[in-house]
Amino acid sequence: MAQTKIGIIGGSGIYEIEGLEDARWVTVDSPWGAPSDEILTGRLDGVELAFLPRHGRGHYLSPTDVPYRANIDALKRLGVTDVISISACGSFREELAPGDFVIVDQFIDRTFARDKSFFGTGCVAHVSMAHPTCSRLGDACEAAAKAAGITVHRGGTYLAMEGPQFSSLAESKMYRDQWGADVIGMTNMPEAKLAREAELCYASVAMITDYDSWHPDHGEVDVTQIIATLTGNAEKGREKVRRLPALLGAERAPCPQGCDHALEFAVMTAPEKRDADLVAKLDAVAGRVLG
Numbered sequence: 001m002a003q004t005k006i007g008i009i010g011g012s013g014i015y016e017i018e019g020l021e022d023a024r025w026v027t028v029d030s031p032w033g034a035p036s037d038e039i040l041t042g043r044l045d046g047v048e049l050a051f052l053p054r055h056g057r058g059h060y061l062s063p064t065d066v067p068y069r070a071n072i073d074a075l076k077r078l079g080v081t082d083v084i085s086i087s088a089c090g091s092f093r094e095e096l097a098p099g100d101f102v103i104v105d106q107f108i109d110r111t112f113a114r115d116k117s118f119f120g121t122g123c124v125a126h127v128s129m130a131h132p133t134c135s136r137l138g139d140a141c142e143a144a145a146k147a148a149g150i151t152v153h154r155g156g157t158y159l160a161m162e163g164p165q166f167s168s169l170a171e172s173k174m175y176r177d178q179w180g181a182d183v184i185g186m187t188n189m190p191e192a193k194l195a196r197e198a199e200l201c202y203a204s205v206a207m208i209t210d211y212d213s214w215h216p217d218h219g220e221v222d223v224t225q226i227i228a229t230l231t232g233n234a235e236k237g238r239e240k241v242r243r244l245p246a247l248l249g250a251e252r253a254p255c256p257q258g259c260d261h262a263l264e265f266a267v268m269t270a271p272e273k274r275d276a277d278l279v280a281k282l283d284a285v286a287g288r289v290l291g
């Protein structure tokens with residue numbers, strides 16, 4: 001049977017994970033450029049795990065400049081099967097309070113200055129994003145968070161903005177009242193799209209750090225407040241990660257939702273019209289279907 005390899009992409013405030021057996025930071029070369037940082041590999045409860053700090057250690061990459069394609073390609077090259085994103089997010093709902101976690105299941109993509117696909121001229125592909133997250137992975141994240149004593153909400157729409165500035169009051173109200181978003185961040189798009197193209201299961205855990213700009217009783221968002229909430233939650237977050245491998249297990253059955261076969265009917269370009277250089281770059285992401 002196939003083996004699980006969990007990939008964790010740590011967002012703001014999460015630059016390493018502790019307690020891995022045989023922990024090693026490794027450099028992974030990708031034809032899509034350099035990933036955000038080296039990747040920390042090891043084992044937890046007998047399950048292989050790889051951790052990548054999204055903004056790099058020392059948080060030197062802005063949300064716009066995170067090399068999303070290189071990151072997903074590098075995780076795929078390492079043999080990762082399941083990607084879990086952990087992100088700091090603002091909340092659009094009173095009941096999603098700072099310190100709570102939300103297992104995101106939908107996205108609205110408002111980013112505009114990023115490379116959003118591995119495919120393009122010379123190899124065109126269209127994958128479905130109707131259900132952008134993997135519910136099996138979401139189940140494990142929910143159970144791990146509960147076991148760690150975290151208040152966790154299942155389901156929510158994540159509005160991905162370009163940033164780096166936070167939203168204006170008018171934007172915040174529009175996302176909340178007209179668009180029905182639940183949480184806001186700057187990084188899960190195009191990450192979730194690229195994970196789908198790479199046939200990786202993807203789950204997103206939003207750690208609520210603030211009420212964005214809409215809330216009449218809360219001031220403007222500021223980074224000090226975000227870091228204070230993240231620091232206050234750090235131990236529970238670590239405990240949640242420690243519990244994930246045992247919940248997912250070392251042996252991996254095919255994804256019931258089909259995330260690991262997302263490219264099955266997606267490639268449109270006739271074999272004789274394919275660009276050889278692009279096809280070569282797609283070896284890890286799409287080698288299964290491009291042969």
Ligand SMILES: CSC[C@H]1O[C@H](OP(=O)(O)O)[C@H](O)[C@@H]1O
Nearest residue numbers: 011012054063087088185186187
């Ligand atoms: C530190 S506040 C803004 C910053 O935090 C979030 O990053 P991540 O999703 O990687 O946790 C947000 O998207 C912004 O990039």
Ligand SMILES: Nc1ncnc2[nH]cnc12
Nearest residue numbers: 088089090184185186212
């Ligand atoms: N309010 C907010 N908007 C965008 N990204 C965030 N990350 C944490 N809080 C945020």
